[in-house]
Amino acid sequence: MMKPDWRWVAPRLASLYHRGLLVPFIGAGLSRPACPGWGGLITRLEAAAATGAGTGEDPLSLIRRANKTVLALRHRGQGALEKAVREALTTTPVTIPESATCLADIWWPLVITTNYDNLYPSSVSSRWKIRPLVLGRSPMHCFQVGRVLREPLAPALWAIQGYLDTPCDEHFDFQNQLASELVVGHEEYRRVTHREPHFRRAFAEIYRNRSLLFVGSGLQDQYLLDLFSEIREFYGPNGHLHFAFAPEGELDVDFLLREFQVAVVEYSVPSNNPTDHSNRHRHLRELKHAIDVAPSPSRWDYQVARPSRDSVACFSVEH
Structure with a gap:
């Protein structure tokens, strides 16, 4: 495949x-x-749990390390995991990454996130002077996600793995409730997706009827791929292509396009600086430009001629 x-x-x-x-x-x-990646987060949680530093940075090793650490923290009592994750995400001073700023420059009615931090909603608040609605996995919130797809509401962030209002100082709605929905580790992800049918239905509606644009998401989490596979088994192939920005060589491009209809746009990362994702920032800025210059209908209306056997509805479009 090309x-x-x-x-x-x-x-x-x-x-x-x-x-x-x-x-x-x-x-x-x-x-x-500003916040650690998956491997860095697990390392910081291991230090908080005092379970000893695990070995291995491959996906399977990280899953084992995460499961062991999360189990140890949950055994310490209510709030121990939340406290450890919050401290692991806290940075001083807080500098919002350029990727979050570039994405927030575009008005999005709905964004889905697997992150726990409030960097992106703070970027939206700063750019558009409006507080985004942060939603979780509860039945009420999943219903509101459905409303966002159909009605012009305030911009919404759907935090599907829980949410902690850190490290930025600005606070958003539902932070206490969403902290209780925190899930870390493959086993917890799997249990959540099987235990909450309302969440699976809401996610399936978006997956089937919208095109997802994966940004900063490696598409390597097996539980997410399993969720996509379940949707395809029940509903058949997706009606739209999904898209993803990813560093060259990070993802199996042919597999994702063939099995999940995800078209991966690869960008280069300097070999001497693997943390440099400036080409992803460039794609986001170019996307904003493409949206700004693309022709789009500003109003649709129609006029019906006087009733007669030969009357024809006349349609007009204003650009």
Whole structure:
């Protein structure tokens, strides 16, 4: 299969955006370096749990280390895991990453996140002078996610793995409730997706009826791929392509396109500086430009001629 070219992808993303079909899905990469990535978070939690530093940075080793550490912290009593994760995310001074700023420069009615931090909603609040609604996995919040897809509401952030209002000082709604929904580790992810059918239904509606744009999300979490596979088994192939920005060589591009209809746009990362994702920032800025210059209907109306056998509805579009 041919790798998707950015010149082919950009106008399609802009078209999806203007049709209200594009939904960003952000992961830990969007919050780095202000917050640690998955491996760094596990290392900090191991220090907090005093379980000893684990070995191995491959996905399976990180899963084992996370499960062991989370179990130890939960055995310490209520609030121990939340406290450890909050401290692991806290940085001084707080500098919002450029990726979060670039994404927030575009008005998004809904963004899905696996992050626990408030860097992106703080970027939205600063850019648009409006406080985004932060939603979780409860039945009420999943219902509100459905409303966001159909009604012009305040911008919403759907935190599907819990949410901690840190490290930025600005505070958003539902932070206490969403802290109780915190899940860390593969086993907890798996239990949550099987235990909460209302969450699976809400996620399936978005996956089937919108195009997801993965930014800073490695698409390497097996529980997410399992969730995508379950949706495909029940509902069949997706009606829209999904898209992802990823460093060259990080993902199996052919597999994701063939099995999950995810078109991966790869960007180069300097070999001497693997933390430099400036090309991802460039793609986000180019996406904003493509959205700004793309033709879009500003109003649709119609006029019906006087009743007669030959009357024809006349439609007009204003640009």
